[in-house]
Amino acid sequence: MTSHLDRFFALSRRGTDVATELRAGATTFLAMAYIAFVNPQILAEAGMPFEAVFAATCLAAAFGTLVMGLHANLPVALAPGMGLNAFFAYVVVLELGHSWEVALGAVFVAGLLFVVLSVLPVRRWIVDAVPLGLKMGIAAGIGLFLGLIALRNAGIVQASPTTLVTAGDLLAPAPILAFFGFCLTVALAARRVPGATLVGVLGVMAAGIALGVSEWHGLVAAPPDPAPTLLAMDIAGALQVAMIGVIVTFLIVDFFDTTGTLIGVARQANLLDAEGRLPRFGRAVLADSSGTVAGAMLGTSPVTSYVESAAGTSAGGRTGLTACVVAVLFVACLFFAPLAQSIPPYATAPAILYVACLMTRGLADVDWGDVTESSAAAVTALAIPLTFSIADGIGIGVLAYVAISAMAGRIRDCSPVLVAVALLFALKFALL
Numbered sequence: 001m002t003s004h005l006d007r008f009f010a011l012s013r014r015g016t017d018v019a020t021e022l023r024a025g026a027t028t029f030l031a032m033a034y035i036a037f038v039n040p041q042i043l044a045e046a047g048m049p050f051e052a053v054f055a056a057t058c059l060a061a062a063f064g065t066l067v068m069g070l071h072a073n074l075p076v077a078l079a080p081g082m083g084l085n086a087f088f089a090y091v092v093v094l095e096l097g098h099s100w101e102v103a104l105g106a107v108f109v110a111g112l113l114f115v116v117l118s119v120l121p122v123r124r125w126i127v128d129a130v131p132l133g134l135k136m137g138i139a140a141g142i143g144l145f146l147g148l149i150a151l152r153n154a155g156i157v158q159a160s161p162t163t164l165v166t167a168g169d170l171l172a173p174a175p176i177l178a179f180f181g182f183c184l185t186v187a188l189a190a191r192r193v194p195g196a197t198l199v200g201v202l203g204v205m206a207a208g209i210a211l212g213v214s215e216w217h218g219l220v221a222a223p224p225d226p227a228p229t230l231l232a233m234d235i236a237g238a239l240q241v242a243m244i245g246v247i248v249t250f251l252i253v254d255f256f257d258t259t260g261t262l263i264g265v266a267r268q269a270n271l272l273d274a275e276g277r278l279p280r281f282g283r284a285v286l287a288d289s290s291g292t293v294a295g296a297m298l299g300t301s302p303v304t305s306y307v308e309s310a311a312g313t314s315a316g317g318r319t320g321l322t323a324c325v326v327a328v329l330f331v332a333c334l335f336f337a338p339l340a341q342s343i344p345p346y347a348t349a350p351a352i353l354y355v356a357c358l359m360t361r362g363l364a365d366v367d368w369g370d371v372t373e374s375s376a377a378a379v380t381a382l383a384i385p386l387t388f389s390i391a392d393g394i395g396i397g398v399l400a401y402v403a404i405s406a407m408a409g410r411i412r413d414c415s416p417v418l419v420a421v422a423l424l425f426a427l428k429f430a431l432l
Helices: 002-009 018-032 035-044 050-072 084-095 100-119 122-129 132-154 173-190 196-210 241-268 281-298 309-314 320-333 337-341 345-365 371-387 390-407 416-431
Strands: 078-080 157-160 164-167 303-305
Touching: 002 018, 002 320, 018 196, 018 309, 018 320, 018 345, 035 050, 035 078, 035 084, 035 337, 050 078, 050 281, 050 303, 050 320, 078 281, 084 100, 084 241, 100 241, 100 281, 122 241, 122 281, 122 416, 132 157, 132 173, 132 241, 132 345, 132 371, 132 390, 173 196, 173 345, 196 345, 241 281, 241 303, 241 309, 241 345, 241 390, 241 416, 281 303, 309 320, 309 345, 345 371, 371 390, 390 416
Parallel strands: none
Antiparallel strands: 078 303, 157 164
8 A cells, every 4th residue: 555655646756655644634734624613604704504614614625635635746735715715705795795605606607717727728827927036935925924824823913903913912821832832843843853843733732721721622523414505506696797806806816826825835845846837736726726616516615725735744745645634634524523623723823833934935045136036026925924815915026026127127027928917916906
């Protein structure tokens, strides 16, 4: 069995083994297991049944991640995207007044369009048109984005109406446990201890339960019935003229969230080639778009690649076997929901913060002697966390690169595809 897995996933060629991939898969799952509980809470605001959405979330994540692992052979996990679910519930349903069934129909249509883009060469044109420096800025920006999420989850930083963010209660148990968990994770990694990030997550969880900071919710429970949302999408309602903007928004955000995440995670795992390209990008995007279609059919918001996958690659994950492990664990989550719920956000914060530190190293590969490229890369790296959106951050960075190049008399450095992408983002910011 081990030799068969080695050949199928090319484990030896990528410098990994079955045990490492299993640890990496478990680490990624622990870093993103929160989505199984957060996503139903958000979509319940739109009137969707919580338990059915919980089942849909786990099944959609398992399906998309399994396709990513088997078809693209990449250590990237998928699940309903944060931000996209908020747009689904708070804008499409609560603000615009559409039913959640129509919103699911819009997700389904956007997913089909994404599939078409995935099989056409246009998706490769777009990715190849992005300069290497900008790609490294995207990778670093995602790292900073992860760092902000980790510090927030740990309670080390919090929102402020005056300064946007400020320090939290640093003497509270959660920030202290998260801080020492981060230090432990980095120290173990420096000593080359296998599964350092996983040890950090489980160690903080155990300490929190022992100190009474977090609760132990048990091991197993019967899986919920997914029937109330299964195939409930209203496709006819989604094809109304009023839904065009919604569908386009789902499509643009999903595509560029996926693109940015794949570049960032692949960069952290050393899977990009010399030009900063991901060899299996087409298959990866097809897996992502297929997950969105399946998610709409099951009853959840768009599925996208997760930046938390970098937690698994930091634990040594290099192949699709890592993703397959995550897929299996999401199916198991249907039965072990209480166990997964016992892992508080501050326990996964150390792993996410460690990954953020690793991903910001992408800035080292930017040509800082070229002010045009370096400025656009820096703006991208700052915009992603500060807009709290990978897609919006990429859009601002692309617009900055094209505008700076044009004003500096270097518009020839921009391919026609990159200019078209910049105009598309300008249209999105103006109209959506």
